[in-house]
Amino acid sequence: MNQLLADNPLVTTEWLAEHINDTNLVIVDAYMANIVGKEPIVYDEFCCLPKSRKLDVELDFCDHASSQIHALPTESQFTKAVQELGINSDSIVVIYDNQGIYSSPRAWWTFKVMGFEHVYVLDGGLPKWQEEKREVVTSYQQIPSLGNAVAKPNRHLACDSDEILHVIDTDAVILDARGEMRFLGKAAEPREGVRSGHIPSSKNLPFAMLLDNTTFKNKEILNSIFQERVPSNITKVFFSCGSGITACILILAAVSIGYKNVVLYDGSWADWGSNHNLPIE
Template sequence: MKNTIVSIHWLKENYLDKDLIILDASQQVNQTKVITELLDIQIKGARFFDIKNDFSEITNPLPNTLPSPEAFAKAARKLGINSTSKIVIYDKLGIYSSPRAWWLFQIMGHQNVWVLNGGLPAWTKENLPVEKIVKNDYEIGDFESNFNSEMVKSKEQILNNIDSKTALLIDARSSDRFYGETEEPRAGLRSGHIPGALNIPYTELLENGIFLSKEKLAAVLPDQEKPLLFSCGSGVTACINYLAYEIIGNTNSKAIYDGSWTEWGQKKNHKSN
């Protein structure tokens, strides 16, 4: 099974696997301003994967910044995650922040990780087991990071790509933000996009918080021979687009521009359209 997404039916059937760990990667605040009624519950037995704090470099002024491999491994071990763990990640919006957590495990070298397609809304719709959110301590795991530096790009590398056109940069933000027709939700940022970028709003890849079928995704996503780079507002929804290309079986080299528009949009000396 390709390490991309699983259905709620798959999770229901494999729920008692002793190596399975379910992670809730929901964020309390999201830039979509979507409000969920599922804030106080989780899939029964789930563990909270705190992207904003435990799994980000909190000393960096940019939000959601990639943590060091050592910090990631330490936080993963604290959640009881082992090198043999099979990990299923979900969030409470269906598909929003869970692909970010998926990508973090991928870049840290852990392959047995999947996103729950439809997330908590799809799980609760089928009346599957949930519980009130509880905070637990877990037996320390033995997770080790095997960092792949090729899966993340810096602003300097993105700037160089404008001229070299080596890779295709895909921006997951809404089209009105991409074309500068509305103000950015974060204060102090310019509107617009990185020159040469292609806009594929992540929302076009989903329907009711569930990924489109593989066939429909393939029809929406351009088939490029070039390496692929992904950006968004702060590196979260870019991972949705990244994962979508993985779902259709695209084997091109892929990387996230981690700073995304939050970094690029505040740099006056950077080009933008």
């Protein structure tokens, strides 16, 4: 199964339906209560995919001791969270969310930053699964036992404001996933004390541009969108957004079309915009 997935971080609903009973498959609902930057899909009643387990992204996958809003978890926090989900070192993890593509990429990238390789995102998530009249249930799977997966961090996959400050005067590409009005500083930031504008030399790529309703656009369109913003000679791309969530949608799209050297600015604009010692445009 690993070989089938090796070159693509996304799985289809068809693939998941076919493999849903595989013994080492763990399905994770990347739950997030607060949806920012899009009109949320609202459900009359709770439902989830069969055999799925709940991961509260903001509660379980963020470091609450950090001053950042959505800081990546520490090694110990990550290890505790995934073990409590019953995830083992040899598990195949498929993550989805109830918005289609929203919080699942952030959970996926957190796994990647923490060195867990066999992790994928369900393209279209719960909305597509339901649209295709596939089975849903009204309760999460009971965790059979604690898992044994542990963090082995790839810290180069995320960075802080110091690294961004060092690259803004180079030919590095920084892509910002926020909407155009926020990027241009024409719309107020949703968080108190955060300035309006963007990181100098960064380019705007609103995450909604990559999506066709609840799924990613096809690879040809994604390639065209990225090629307009990332010169062919650039080997490293940095990604930012409001607080580190939707930037991961861009990262997932980039990885799905072959970009290798991608870095999340974890604090993103909430961090940069609140530090008055840092330049803005």
